[in-house]
Amino acid sequence: MPTLLQLDSSADLDNSVSRAVTASFVDAWRGLSPDHRVVRRDLHTDPLPHLADAALHWPPRLRSADANPPADAEALQRQIIDELIAADAVVVGAPMYNYSLPSTLKAWIDYIHVPGVTTPFDDDSQPMAGRPAVIISSRGGIYDPGTANDGWDHTVPPLQIILGDALGMEVSVITASRTLSAVVPGLAAEADRAAAELDAAHRRAVELAVAAGSS
Ligand SMILES: Cc1cc2nc3c(=O)[nH]c(=O)nc-3n(C[C@H](O)[C@H](O)[C@H](O)COP(=O)(O)O)c2cc1C
Numbered sequence: 631m632p633t634l635l636q637l638d639s640s641a642d643l644d645n646s647v648s649r650a651v652t653a654s655f656v657d658a659w660r661g662l663s664p665d666h667r668v669v670r671r672d673l674h675t676d677p678l679p680h681l682a683d684a685a686l687h688w689p690p691r692l693r694s695a696d697a698n699p700p701a702d703a704e705a706l707q708r709q710i711i712d713e714l715i716a717a718d719a720v721v722v723g724a725p726m727y728n729y730s731l732p733s734t735l736k737a738w739i740d741y742i743h744v745p746g747v748t749t750p751f752d753d754d755s756q757p758m759a760g761r762p763a764v765i766i767s768s769r770g771g772i773y774d775p776g777t778a779n780d781g782w783d784h785t786v787p788p789l790q791i792i793l794g795d796a797l798g799m800e801v802s803v804i805t806a807s808r809t810l811s812a813v814v815p816g817l818a819a820e821a822d823r824a825a826a827e828l829d830a831a832h833r834r835a836v837e838l839a840v841a842a843g844s845s
Contacts, residue, residue: 631665632843635717639673639735640725640768647768647809647828648723654832655721655764658839666843669713673734678710679703681740689746710741711748719762719842720799721835726769726785739792749796759798762842765789766835767803770810772820802838806831 636656640646659666681687683699686707690697714720724735731739745751748758765786773783786803794801808824811817817824 631667632659632662632718633716634659634666634668634839634843635714635720636668636670636723637673637720637735637738638670638723639732639738640723641674641732642725643675646723646725647806647831648725648766651766651768651804651806651828651831651835652721652723655766655835655839658836659719659721659843662840662843669717671713671738673738674732677734678706678737678741680737686741687744689744692746692752707741707744710738711744714742714748715757717761719764720758720793721764721766721839722789722793724765724767724785724789726767726783729782730784731788736788739788743792743796749798756798758793761799762838762845763789763793763797763799763801764835764838764842765793765801765803766806766831768806768809770808770814771817772807773805774807804831804834804838 634656636652638649638652640648656668660668682703685693685697685699686703725732742748746753747755750756767786769785771779773779790801793799806828808817808820808827811820811824
């Protein structure tokens, strides 16, 4: 049974662009067959606690002798990692907050990036290798090459590094920019471009869902 893990992290439950585009991805995934299932983790409405103990970055065999992380935190981490490893594909809603990730999504990364478990370290563990991950990043402003904020996007790169380089997943990125064009006076002239980017984001999400769910 092909399983998609859907992560959302926008703090906007009414008008979120990233939530709308992950929903398009999910609809296309579900439309592939009655067996295509979705496990949803809403990191905003059901946030994970911050990592309780630095020792949790490592599996027990790689921890110092005096490490003693709380058992309940360790059990939660196991649950989060098992949920990830059970997924054939992952779609991540990643809005830009202060040029970076929502802290709720960052907390999830802190749970799942464990050398020797999800990424190679003293062995070649890399259970997610080759599986598709689709990052859907919405941002209020403009980050196009050559613009004033070119290079200020610190939302997508950490996800590409962790999911792609560390976990070995096949990462695709969809961006929808200028989402604040209706709100920020200085961006008003960008409204048409924002609408076009959003339309393209929905269409790309459907394409990538069909590709991910058909492989
Ligand atoms: C806490 C917060 C911080 C934000 N910081 C930025 C920012 O640094 N750069 C930017 O372009 N937009 C910023 N925005 C705007 C969001 O990126 C934009 O509204 C985006 O559409 C949010 O995704 P969503 O529509 O899925 O909620 C911020 C919004 C919030 C709520």
